[in-house]
Amino acid sequence: MLTAKCPRCREGSMFPEGTLYTKRFAQMNPRCPCCGQPFEPEPGYYFGAMFISYAITTGIFLMALFILNLLVEEITMLMVFVTVVGVVIGFLPVIFRLSRSLWINIFVRYEGPCDKIRKL
Numbered sequence: 001m002l003t004a005k006c007p008r009c010r011e012g013s014m015f016p017e018g019t020l021y022t023k024r025f026a027q028m029n030p031r032c033p034c035c036g037q038p039f040e041p042e043p044g045y046y047f048g049a050m051f052i053s054y055a056i057t058t059g060i061f062l063m064a065l066f067i068l069n070l071l072v073e074e075i076t077m078l079m080v081f082v083t084v085v086g087v088v089i090g091f092l093p094v095i096f097r098l099s100r101s102l103w104i105n106i107f108v109r110y111e112g113p114c115d116k117i118r119k120l
Contacts, residue, residue, distance in 0.1 A: 004101045006032035006039075007108040009117060014039055014104075015097060025093035028100070036120035037108065049103035056095050060087055 006012040012032035019025055028039050040046070064083045068075050088095070111117045 001101045001105045002098070004097050006035060006037050007101075007105040008032065008037040008111050009035040009114040010110060011035070011114045012037075014101060020093050020097070026096060031120075034114040035111075035117055038120070039104065046100055046103055049099040052102050053095055053099035056099060057088055060084070060091065060095075 001007075004014045006014060009032060012034035013029065014032075015028055016024070019027060030040070031038050061084050064087055065075075065080065068079060068083060072079065
Protein backbone atom coordinates (compact mmCIF):
# COMPACT_ATOMS: atom_id res chain seq x y z
CA MET A 1 0.00 0.00 0.00
CA LEU A 2 2.79 2.42 0.85
CA THR A 3 4.41 1.93 -2.54
CA ALA A 4 1.13 2.61 -4.45
CA LYS A 5 1.29 -0.66 -6.34
CA CYS A 6 -1.69 -2.53 -7.74
CA PRO A 7 -3.65 -4.18 -4.90
CA ARG A 8 -4.45 -7.22 -7.04
CA CYS A 9 -0.94 -8.22 -8.17
CA ARG A 10 1.27 -5.80 -6.18
CA GLU A 11 3.48 -5.35 -9.23
CA GLY A 12 2.01 -2.63 -11.47
CA SER A 13 2.23 1.01 -10.43
CA MET A 14 -0.98 2.96 -9.77
CA PHE A 15 0.64 6.26 -10.74
CA PRO A 16 2.97 7.16 -13.63
CA GLU A 17 6.64 7.12 -12.69
CA GLY A 18 8.34 10.44 -11.94
CA THR A 19 5.18 12.46 -11.33
CA LEU A 20 5.13 12.68 -7.51
CA TYR A 21 6.22 16.31 -7.13
CA THR A 22 4.98 17.65 -10.46
CA LYS A 23 1.71 19.25 -11.59
CA ARG A 24 0.55 15.76 -12.60
CA PHE A 25 0.84 14.21 -9.12
CA ALA A 26 -2.90 13.31 -9.15
CA GLN A 27 -2.81 11.54 -12.52
CA MET A 28 -3.42 7.80 -12.20
CA ASN A 29 -2.83 5.00 -14.64
CA PRO A 30 -6.27 3.85 -15.89
CA ARG A 31 -5.35 0.17 -15.43
CA CYS A 32 -2.57 -1.88 -13.91
CA PRO A 33 0.07 -2.32 -16.60
CA CYS A 34 0.64 -5.88 -15.39
CA CYS A 35 -2.72 -7.53 -14.57
CA GLY A 36 -5.20 -5.05 -16.07
CA GLN A 37 -7.00 -4.17 -12.80
CA PRO A 38 -8.91 -0.91 -13.36
CA PHE A 39 -7.80 1.72 -10.86
CA GLU A 40 -11.07 3.68 -11.07
CA PRO A 41 -13.81 1.04 -11.16
CA GLU A 42 -16.63 3.61 -11.13
CA PRO A 43 -17.09 7.39 -11.15
CA GLY A 44 -16.60 8.89 -7.69
CA TYR A 45 -14.85 5.75 -6.45
CA TYR A 46 -12.25 7.66 -4.43
CA PHE A 47 -14.75 9.83 -2.53
CA GLY A 48 -14.06 7.73 0.58
CA ALA A 49 -10.32 8.32 0.22
CA MET A 50 -10.98 11.90 1.32
CA PHE A 51 -11.80 10.60 4.80
CA ILE A 52 -8.53 8.69 4.92
CA SER A 53 -6.73 11.84 3.79
CA TYR A 54 -8.49 13.80 6.53
CA ALA A 55 -7.35 11.27 9.16
CA ILE A 56 -3.73 11.42 7.92
CA THR A 57 -3.80 15.23 7.93
CA THR A 58 -5.23 15.24 11.47
CA GLY A 59 -2.38 12.98 12.55
CA ILE A 60 0.13 15.37 10.97
CA PHE A 61 -1.54 18.27 12.79
CA LEU A 62 -1.27 16.48 16.15
CA MET A 63 2.37 15.54 15.53
CA ALA A 64 3.18 19.14 14.60
CA LEU A 65 1.58 20.35 17.83
CA PHE A 66 3.51 17.78 19.85
CA ILE A 67 6.84 18.67 18.24
CA LEU A 68 6.19 22.39 18.63
CA ASN A 69 5.39 21.80 22.29
CA LEU A 70 8.77 20.09 22.74
CA LEU A 71 10.76 22.75 20.86
CA VAL A 72 9.08 26.01 21.86
CA GLU A 73 8.22 27.31 25.30
CA GLU A 74 5.13 29.27 24.21
CA ILE A 75 3.18 28.20 21.12
CA THR A 76 1.34 30.90 19.19
CA MET A 77 -1.49 30.37 16.77
CA LEU A 78 0.66 31.74 13.93
CA MET A 79 3.37 29.16 14.66
CA VAL A 80 0.84 26.33 14.56
CA PHE A 81 -0.77 27.65 11.39
CA VAL A 82 2.51 28.11 9.51
CA THR A 83 3.85 24.71 10.63
CA VAL A 84 0.72 22.76 9.76
CA VAL A 85 0.11 24.51 6.43
CA GLY A 86 3.76 24.06 5.45
CA VAL A 87 3.83 20.38 6.34
CA VAL A 88 0.45 19.56 4.79
CA ILE A 89 1.19 21.39 1.54
CA GLY A 90 4.65 19.83 1.45
CA PHE A 91 3.22 16.34 1.85
CA LEU A 92 0.08 16.89 -0.27
CA PRO A 93 1.12 14.60 -3.16
CA VAL A 94 2.20 11.86 -0.73
CA ILE A 95 -1.02 12.11 1.32
CA PHE A 96 -3.13 12.09 -1.86
CA ARG A 97 -1.48 8.96 -3.24
CA LEU A 98 -1.39 7.16 0.11
CA SER A 99 -5.09 7.76 0.76
CA ARG A 100 -6.06 6.47 -2.70
CA SER A 101 -3.81 3.45 -2.31
CA LEU A 102 -5.28 2.61 1.11
CA TRP A 103 -8.84 3.07 -0.20
CA ILE A 104 -8.49 0.72 -3.17
CA ASN A 105 -6.70 -1.87 -1.01
CA ILE A 106 -9.79 -2.06 1.21
CA PHE A 107 -11.93 -3.28 -1.69
CA VAL A 108 -9.59 -5.15 -4.08
CA ARG A 109 -7.95 -8.25 -2.66
CA TYR A 110 -4.52 -9.63 -3.48
CA GLU A 111 -4.70 -12.58 -5.89
CA GLY A 112 -1.05 -13.40 -6.44
CA PRO A 113 1.84 -12.53 -8.74
CA CYS A 114 0.95 -11.11 -12.13
CA ASP A 115 2.06 -14.17 -14.10
CA LYS A 116 -0.14 -16.50 -11.95
CA ILE A 117 -3.49 -14.65 -12.19
CA ARG A 118 -6.02 -14.08 -14.97
CA LYS A 119 -5.67 -10.76 -16.81
CA LEU A 120 -8.67 -8.42 -16.69
